[in-house]
Amino acid sequence: MAHEATHEHKSASKRIWTVFGILSVVTIAEVILGIFRPEWLTETTLLYMSLLNWIFILLTIYKAYYITWAFMHMEHETKGLRRSVVWTVIFLIAYLVFILLTEGDYIYEVYKNGHIAWDF
Amino acid sequence: MDATVARTGTEGKTWGGGSRSPLKASYGKMMMWYFITSDALTFSAFLAAYGFSRFKFLDEWPIADEVFNHFPFLHGVDAPMYYVALMTFILIFSSVTMVLAVDAGHQLKKGKVTTYLFLTIIGGLIFVGSQAWEWKNFISGEYGAVETANGHILHFVDGEGERVGLEKIATPIEGARTEHAGNNGLWFVDEPSTMPSYSLEEVKKGFKANEDILVRTHVLNEDNSKTRKILSREESLEIINNNAVGVVEGANLTHNEYGPPLFADFFFFITGFHGFHVFTGVLINIIIFINVVLGTYEKRKSYEMVEKVGLYWHFVDLVWVFVFTFFYLV
Numbered sequence: 001m002a003h004e005a006t007h008e009h010k011s012a013s014k015r016i017w018t019v020f021g022i023l024s025v026v027t028i029a030e031v032i033l034g035i036f037r038p039e040w041l042t043e044t045t046l047l048y049m050s051l052l053n054w055i056f057i058l059l060t061i062y063k064a065y066y067i068t069w070a071f072m073h074m075e076h077e078t079k080g081l082r083r084s085v086v087w088t089v090i091f092l093i094a095y096l097v098f099i100l101l102t103e104g105d106y107i108y109e110v111y112k113n114g115h116i117a118w119d120f
Numbered sequence: 121m122d123a124t125v126a127r128t129g130t131e132g133k134t135w136g137g138g139s140r141s142p143l144k145a146s147y148g149k150m151m152m153w154y155f156i157t158s159d160a161l162t163f164s165a166f167l168a169a170y171g172f173s174r175f176k177f178l179d180e181w182p183i184a185d186e187v188f189n190h191f192p193f194l195h196g197v198d199a200p201m202y203y204v205a206l207m208t209f210i211l212i213f214s215s216v217t218m219v220l221a222v223d224a225g226h227q228l229k230k231g232k233v234t235t236y237l238f239l240t241i242i243g244g245l246i247f248v249g250s251q252a253w254e255w256k257n258f259i260s261g262e263y264g265a266v267e268t269a270n271g272h273i274l275h276f277v278d279g280e281g282e283r284v285g286l287e288k289i290a291t292p293i294e295g296a297r298t299e300h301a302g303n304n305g306l307w308f309v310d311e312p313s314t315m316p317s318y319s320l321e322e323v324k325k326g327f328k329a330n331e332d333i334l335v336r337t338h339v340l341n342e343d344n345s346k347t348r349k350i351l352s353r354e355e356s357l358e359i360i361n362n363n364a365v366g367v368v369e370g371a372n373l374t375h376n377e378y379g380p381p382l383f384a385d386f387f388f389f390i391t392g393f394h395g396f397h398v399f400t401g402v403l404i405n406i407i408i409f410i411n412v413v414l415g416t417y418e419k420r421k422s423y424e425m426v427e428k429v430g431l432y433w434h435f436v437d438l439v440w441v442f443v444f445t446f447f448y449l450v
Contacts, residue, residue, distance in 0.1 A: 012223045012226075013220065013223055016216060016219050016220060016223065017216075020212070020213075020216045023212050024209070024212070027205065027208055027209065027212065028205075030445075030449055031201050031202075031205040033449075034185070034200075034201050034448065034449045035185075035200060035201055042346070053449075053450045056445050056449045056450050057445065057450070059445075060441055060442060060444075060445040063441050064438055064441055064442070067215065067434055067437060067438045067441065068434075068438065070219075071215055071216075071218075071219045071434045071437075072430075072431055072434045072435070072438075073222075073427075077143070077144075077145060077153075078142070078143050078144045078145070080142055080143050081143040081144075081145055081150065081153060084143075085153050085154070085156070085157050088157060089157055089160050089161065089164075092161055092164075093160075093161070093164045093168070096164065096165060096168045097164070097168045097171065100168045100169065100171060100172040101168075101171050101172065101175055103172060104171065104172040104173065104174070104175030104176045105175045105178075107175075107176045108175055108176050108177070108178050111176075
């Protein structure tokens with residue numbers, strides 16, 4: 001493994017700076033969108049969430065992909081290690097987020113439309 | 121021996137057992153990956169719980185741009201996001217120097233590893249310091265607010281809808297509250313810092329006198345613009361006189377001038393837990409840095425230890441990317 005790694009990493013610095021460029025551009029784009037919040041993006045809703053929030057989340061996952069694959073060298077690990085880490089995390093997080101957000105939204109509806117007044 | 125073991129036909133192949141390691145990673149590196157997996161699940165549980173509470177109080181959840189709008193040396197300037205964007209860059213850049221250190225380690229260049237690891241430590245320290253500054257602003261608050269009986273927050277605005285601070289409204293009442301003085305009791309006890317600068321009576325009195333001040337509630341306007349409802353002068357007077365129970369300045373675990381106390385709780389807990397990770401990351405980096413300088417890995421002819429702590433450091437950066445999105449952007 002060690003000699004293999006030395007082999008592969010001979011000119012890794014170019015890749016590192018490219019990834020840094022990508023991460024910077026994405027972050028700047030996020031900040032600009034976060035400051036201006038274009039109306040047509042905040043007012044268009046897709047699957048219970050504004051388009052702007054979907055853009056933020058997708059850009060975040062895009063950044064997470066580059067950090068894990070390039071900076072943490074996931075691209076050089078074996079398929080087995082990669083899948084045991086990435087698939088586990090993605091499955092459990094998606095499951096948890098789905099359940100908690102559904103429940104949170106349900107309680108919101110109860111507070112809003114329930115017959116008991118709670119805003120006193 | 122062989123007689124007791126069933127033959128599987130995979131002997132000598134990848135999954136045939138024995139001394140072959142199918143994942144082709146050293147024990148330390150593999151276990152660092154699985155630690156990161158479990159830590160990622162911890163963080164995502166916190167963030168999912170944050171999402172739960174946010175969905176529950178969807179309308180009154182504070183808008184991040186209004187909460188985090190400070191920048192060093194720019195007092196009174198509304199600078200949403202700039203500071204946290206800067207913090208994000210500092211952390212991403214320290215990730216870059218870390219991966220450069222790992223890269224230099226693969227080529228067994230001790231000098232370069234030393235330099236890059238040192239820069240990484242500096243970046244981490246700057247980040248933790250920035251987080252402390254962010255906490256300080258959040259704890260001390262900006263405008264102050266009034267809390268109602270069931271924990272809703274009322275803000276004060278002028279005719280144009282611009283926020284007005286309590287100090288511009290409250291009229292001091294003589295003797296309304298006595299400050300603790302050293303000669304009336306315990307000389308070593310200071311005035312509690314959690315006490316607001318004005319009493320509710322002072323705010324009520326000042327509010328009555330300032331004709332053009334209105335109350336902004338936690339209720340969202342119905343036009344989908346994410347702006348909050350501003351009451352008329354009569355409604356404002358009524359809600360201040362009948363519903364207000366206390367004055368809130370800044371945020372702590374039970375009161376939060378920006379919105380639901382849960383927002384402050386999650387902010388302190390999640391960014392605090394992340395800051396704790398950065399802090400331990402810096403400590404581990406320092407230990408490894410000392411080893412690099414002493415030449416431990418030079419003698420080993422392997423800088424894999426730098427790679428392992430590098431994994432942890434990148435993970436801290438990875439978590440911040442998500443915290444940044446869910447606390448400040450979404």
